[in-house]
Amino acid sequence: MKKSLADHLLDWSGRIFLTAILGFLVLPFFVVAIASFNKGAILSFPPEAWSVQWYVNAFEYRDFGAGLRNSLRIAAIGAGIALIAGAGFAFVFQRYEFRFKSGLNAILMSPLIIPNFTIGLGILILTASASLPRNLWTVVTVHVIIVLPFVVRSVYVSLQNLERNYENAAESLGASPAYVLLTITAPLLLPGLIAGGIFAAILSFNEFTASLYVVNRGTTTLPVAMYNYVREYADPTLAAISVMYALAVAVLLLVLHRIFRLERVLNVE
Amino acid sequence: MSKRPFLGWFASPSILIAFGLTASFLAIIQYSLRAHVPGSLDPGGFTFDNFTTLWHLAYGRAFMNSLLLCIWTAVFALLIGYPLAYAMIRARSGLLRSAILLISLTPLFMGEIVRTYSWMIVLGNRGFLNSVLLKLGLIDSPIGFMFTMTGVVIALVHFTLPIVVVMLAAALSHIDRNLERAATSLGAGRVRVFFTVTLPLSMPGVVAATSTAFAWTFSAFATPQMIGGGQVSTISTMVYQVGFASFNFPLAASLSLTGLLFAIAVLALFNTGIRRLEKYGAH
Amino acid sequence: MLSDTLPKAASKTGEQIAVQIDGVGKSFAGTVALKPIWLKIARGEFLTLLGPSGCGKTTLLNLIAGFLEADAGELFIHRDLVTRVPPHLREIGIVFQNYALFPHMSVAQNVAYGLRTRRVSKVEITERVREALALVKLEDFADRRPRQLSGGQQQRVALARALVIRPRVLLLDEPFSALDRNLRGAMQVELREIQSSLGLTTVFVTHDQSEALSMSDRIAVMSRAQIQQIGTPDEIYDRPQSRFVSTFVGDANLFSATLISSSGKDVRLKLGEVGLDLTTYQSDLPAPGPVTLFVRPEHCRLTEAGSPGAVPATVALAVYQGSYTELYLDCPFADTGRAMLRVPASTVMAPGTAVGIALPQQGPAIFPKE
Numbered sequence: 009m010k011k012s013l014a015d016h017l018l019d020w021s022g023r024i025f026l027t028a029i030l031g032f033l034v035l036p037f038f039v040v041a042i043a044s045f046n047k048g049a050i051l052s053f054p055p056e057a058w059s060v061q062w063y064v065n066a067f068e069y070r071d072f073g074a075g076l077r078n079s080l081r082i083a084a085i086g087a088g089i090a091l092i093a094g095a096g097f098a099f100v101f102q103r104y105e106f107r108f109k110s111g112l113n114a115i116l117m118s119p120l121i122i123p124n125f126t127i128g129l130g131i132l133i134l135t136a137s138a139s140l141p142r143n144l145w146t147v148v149t150v151h152v153i154i155v156l157p158f159v160v161r162s163v164y165v166s167l168q169n170l171e172r173n174y175e176n177a178a179e180s181l182g183a184s185p186a187y188v189l190l191t192i193t194a195p196l197l198l199p200g201l202i203a204g205g206i207f208a209a210i211l212s213f214n215e216f217t218a219s220l221y222v223v224n225r226g227t228t229t230l231p232v233a234m235y236n237y238v239r240e241y242a243d244p245t246l247a248a249i250s251v252m253y254a255l256a257v258a259v260l261l262l263v264l265h266r267i268f269r270l271e272r273v274l275n276v277e
Numbered sequence: 278m279s280k281r282p283f284l285g286w287f288a289s290p291s292i293l294i295a296f297g298l299t300a301s302f303l304a305i306i307q308y309s310l311r312a313h314v315p316g317s318l319d320p321g322g323f324t325f326d327n328f329t330t331l332w333h334l335a336y337g338r339a340f341m342n343s344l345l346l347c348i349w350t351a352v353f354a355l356l357i358g359y360p361l362a363y364a365m366i367r368a369r370s371g372l373l374r375s376a377i378l379l380i381s382l383t384p385l386f387m388g389e390i391v392r393t394y395s396w397m398i399v400l401g402n403r404g405f406l407n408s409v410l411l412k413l414g415l416i417d418s419p420i421g422f423m424f425t426m427t428g429v430v431i432a433l434v435h436f437t438l439p440i441v442v443v444m445l446a447a448a449l450s451h452i453d454r455n456l457e458r459a460a461t462s463l464g465a466g467r468v469r470v471f472f473t474v475t476l477p478l479s480m481p482g483v484v485a486a487t488s489t490a491f492a493w494t495f496s497a498f499a500t501p502q503m504i505g506g507g508q509v510s511t512i513s514t515m516v517y518q519v520g521f522a523s524f525n526f527p528l529a530a531s532l533s534l535t536g537l538l539f540a541i542a543v544l545a546l547f548n549t550g551i552r553r554l555e556k557y558g559a560h
Numbered sequence: 561m562l563s564d565t566l567p568k569a570a571s572k573t574g575e576q577i578a579v580q581i582d583g584v585g586k587s588f589a590g591t592v593a594l595k596p597i598w599l600k601i602a603r604g605e606f607l608t609l610l611g612p613s614g615c616g617k618t619t620l621l622n623l624i625a626g627f628l629e630a631d632a633g634e635l636f637i638h639r640d641l642v643t644r645v646p647p648h649l650r651e652i653g654i655v656f657q658n659y660a661l662f663p664h665m666s667v668a669q670n671v672a673y674g675l676r677t678r679r680v681s682k683v684e685i686t687e688r689v690r691e692a693l694a695l696v697k698l699e700d701f702a703d704r705r706p707r708q709l710s711g712g713q714q715q716r717v718a719l720a721r722a723l724v725i726r727p728r729v730l731l732l733d734e735p736f737s738a739l740d741r742n743l744r745g746a747m748q749v750e751l752r753e754i755q756s757s758l759g760l761t762t763v764f765v766t767h768d769q770s771e772a773l774s775m776s777d778r779i780a781v782m783s784r785a786q787i788q789q790i791g792t793p794d795e796i797y798d799r800p801q802s803r804f805v806s807t808f809v810g811d812a813n814l815f816s817a818t819l820i821s822s823s824g825k826d827v828r829l830k831l832g833e834v835g836l837d838l839t840t841y842q843s844d845l846p847a848p849g850p851v852t853l854f855v856r857p858e859h860c861r862l863t864e865a866g867s868p869g870a871v872p873a874t875v876a877l878a879v880y881q882g883s884y885t886e887l888y889l890d891c892p893f894a895d896t897g898r899a900m901l902r903v904p905a906s907t908v909m910a911p912g913t914a915v916g917i918a919l920p921q922q923g924p925a926i927f928p929k930e
Contacts, residue, residue: 171658171660173656173658173660174660174662174663176625176627176647176654176656176660177654177656177660177662177721178662178673178677179626179627179646179647179648180625180626180647180648180650180652180653180654180722180731181648181653181673181674181677181721181722181725182648182649182651182674182677182678182725183648183673183674183677184648184677185646185648187677188648191673192662195664196663196664
């Protein structure tokens with residue numbers, strides 16, 4: 009079938025527009041990559057001389073190292089707790105009717121609407137007025153609250169896609185509810201659980217605004233440490249660490265995509 | 278026999294978290310009704326003063342800025358995100374589809390600071406964009422993107438685009454292709470098919486994406502703080518400033534509470550508006 | 561263990577009841593899915609629940625399996641009261657429409673699953689799994705994953721998995737509907753052979769009437785949340801007791817007629833100007849007035865137009881079926897305006913030809929006008 013001139017115009021303008029948008033999406037990361045190799049402390053485009061000293065600087069800057077350790081710990085613990093709580097809630101929400109079900113759901117999903125700064129402020133005020141200590145667990149609590157809706161949603165979708173007859177068949181074969189859960193439900197949900205957990209860990213690792221309200225010197229996360237740096241110094245050290253940060257996340261994302269096919273996780277097939 | 282095995286075990290952790298969240302919210306409400314004691318972090322007695330203070334012009338501007346940022350960001354994110362989502366769903370090659378998806382998602386996973394800092398380098402007076410435009414001779418003096426609404430909107434569109442694309446793609450992928458084929462067989466051209474079949478059927482996705490873009494923008498802090506540089510004050514930057522510069526947490530509490538109600542009201546207005554429009558369109 | 565602790569079903573001596581359903585019913589959110597029913601299934605019997613979708617047959621199956629809990633009534637399996645017993649203690653086997661083979665386990669692990677839950681020894685598990693796979697001729701497929709099998713093979717695995725636990729009742733939930741036509745026939749024969757050789761009580765759910773007729777000892781025809789008629793396949797086919805059963809099972813010609821009078825099983829009818837004297841198989845006849853006359857196509861005969869006692873009709877369409885031809889006739893007295901007759905394949909009839917339909921003296925039925 010021959011295409012008309014109008015069709016060709018439509019195709020080509022579409023392609024150009026698409027390329028431009030994709031360019032817009034990746035532009036800042038390319039620019040920051042170039043800037044990270046700028047020799048001088050003051051940025052210029054194109055850089056007059058090249059250097060890797062800002063990478064060295066980023067590695068040597070103590071707050072980044074401490075921030076990274078804190079962020080990894082908080083992300084691991086927070087994602088773990090969010091996964092346990094979120095998977096449990098998704099299970100009972102999908103299967104059962106119980107009192108306060110919709111109320112509980114509304115509260116747990118509310119962080120999708122409540123801004124992160126409000127959640128951070130709320131936990132800060134709560135710890136202050138209840139005279140609770142502010143430590144790593146305070147930050148973890150904030151992160152669990154923020155990532156929980158995403159975990160619940162991802163596990164809920166997996167549960168809905170799970171053929172109920174697998175469990176019915178197992179039951180008819182003499183398996184008790186606990187045995188069914190252990191040998192049928194859990195193994196079949198595993199991909200969804202892992203995806204939800206990794207997703208939660210990435211979200212937690214990236215969380216900045218709410219953390220800013222609840223961290224103290226000892227619990228500063230990497231994003232907060234980076235924010236503090238950019239307020240004090242203007243040199244490209246932050247560009248260097250941004251590049252490493254972006255590369256790490258990009259690799260993780262690619263691995264996730266290879267294993268789980270993001271189209272399926274995000275329900276856009 | 279128990280008809281709901283594991284109910285208690287599985288629900289308990291989330292109930293605990295819900296209690297924590299509720300308690301923190303009650304703490305905000307409680308603080309918003311307490312007086313600020315200068316020089317002290319402990320709040321004073323019961324008062325409504327925090328809310329009357331919010332009538333001040335500076336806060337009014339923050340509300341206005343937040344609203345404008347949300348609207349502009351949502352509009353541009355939709356205009357850019359829709360073609361992107363469409364291209365992704367309709368791409369014939371799986372590789373292209375995956376590439377578009379991954380590139381669209383990158384900003385989502387880069388974190389606020391990396392993203393915003395990168396845009397500072399792009400948009401600064403000596404930044405990438407101005408350097409390129411100056412070298413090309415398209416402009417004589419740098420365009421001021423930094424510390425302006427324009428700059429903040431550009432970075433926020435970049436921030437909200439991933440979620441908008443994902444939500445639109447989800448809506449588009451669930452449209453039965455045969456409906457479009459049927460329209461084509463009835464003689465409709467591609468443009469007509471799009472505007473009479475595809476777009477109307479994807480409207481629920483558009484509404485959901487708009488709401489989400491709105492909520493995300495409203496919640497954004499690092500971008501208006503770093504790119505706005507104090508010149509574009511929003512509710513989020515204002516709450517932080519009131520809290521951590523003047524240590525007036527009761528006022529910060531009332532400001533974020535009012536901000537939340539404001540955002541919910543705007544979203545509710547938007548949703549009823551859409552519903553009206555749909556009703557009207559159905560006739 | 562169940563048999564010692566639970567109340568027993570009342571049963572007449574000598575009668576071996578496998579399943580007894582006493583007034584079991586179920587509603588969902590105010591919608592009645594199954595009206596209370598009473599039903600006894602004998603040991604070794606192959607009972608089919610036949611009906612259109614939404615008739616309650618799957619609800620009844622799920623109640624027997626224990627996936628649903630009855631609102632009212634009691635259910636006995638082998639004389640044990642199981643109404644409130646959870647599915648995993650009911651000792652039933654079930655084959656689902658999509659087979660529900662565990663995708664993360666091999667064929668052998670699937671079959672062994674029910675034995676592992678019963679804590680059977682490893683040696684015995686190996687032996688019984690081998691036996692069960694041999695029974696369904698899949699010995700060589702033990703290490704495959706379910707997705708590596710064809711539809712027919714998957715179904716055999718599902719059957720082996722259900723049989724290996726030596727269930728008291730086998731439940732089949734439309735197991736053939738996912739198979740293509742040729743395979744379906746072969747699997748039906750195979751299943752029936754296995755079932756009767758093991759003497760296994762089987763409850764089979766289907767919406768396919770030919771499947772029901774060919775496989776069952778008894779058929780329960782269901783619609784509108786209740787059993788409309790229960791009987792052997794020939795009883796259901798030859799002596800339907802209601803208009804619904806007559807049309808749902810097999811083809812039916814239905815005519816609008818007026819019942820003039822009846823005595824015993826003999827009736828006098830009028831179709832327009834045509835008067836008919838017939839003998840029905842019914843013991844229960846409607847009152848004189850407008851009625852529906854039911855005749856199977858194979859009992860109708862094609863005659864010349866205007867023959868005495870023949871119903872006037874016009875040929876509308878001839879559909880060649882290989883061994884015979886289906887002749888569709890426009891008939892003013894037919895309920896749907898159309899009647900159908902099977903004639904020898906060689907018959908040539910031009911559309912528009914006026915013909916007559918001769919009805920048999922014996923065998924029709926009369927249902928109240930709906």
